[in-house]
Amino acid sequence: MSQAWWPWVASRDSLTTRLTRAGAPRRFRVRLLDQRLGRPRRDEALALGLPPTRRAWLREVALCLDDRPWVVARSVAPLHGLRGQRLERLGERSLGSWLFRQPDLERGPIEVSAEPAPFHALPGPWGRRSVLRHGRFAVLVQEFFLDAMADDLALPSR
């Protein structure tokens, strides 16, 4: 991985905040692609320690700067930790802007992938995922950086 990509892939703070800063004066926006209860993929269930038949809260978004998707993300949260969190009301507000306000937030190890997003067709150099926990609430956040972001920020292709 080139040095320029390392902070994007390895940083443990909010990607929403980093994108908003790096993208300025472009406007940051979350575009909601899908949000529903459904079965996680097998690898997602494994990453969460969840039986694969168990339903979960699934959310797919594009993180856009001036309406250009820079990152596509898919988040998976087991239902038993969801009660009282009102996540269905997030809409096009960033999950990260809520998560990173939680004082007891813990982030697990970040796994990196050079494969494109399995849930989206847009090409990109790197993907990453990690589990974030706050009390009983857990969510697997999977983020895939796209070629459009590399082009707009003049980042190397990998």
Ligand SMILES: C=C(O[C@@H]1C=C(C(=O)O)C=C[C@H]1O)C(=O)O
């Ligand atoms: C987890 C974060 O939130 C971002 C917002 C998301 C959403 O709104 O669904 C999904 C993944 C993110 O990259 C973050 O800012 O780090």
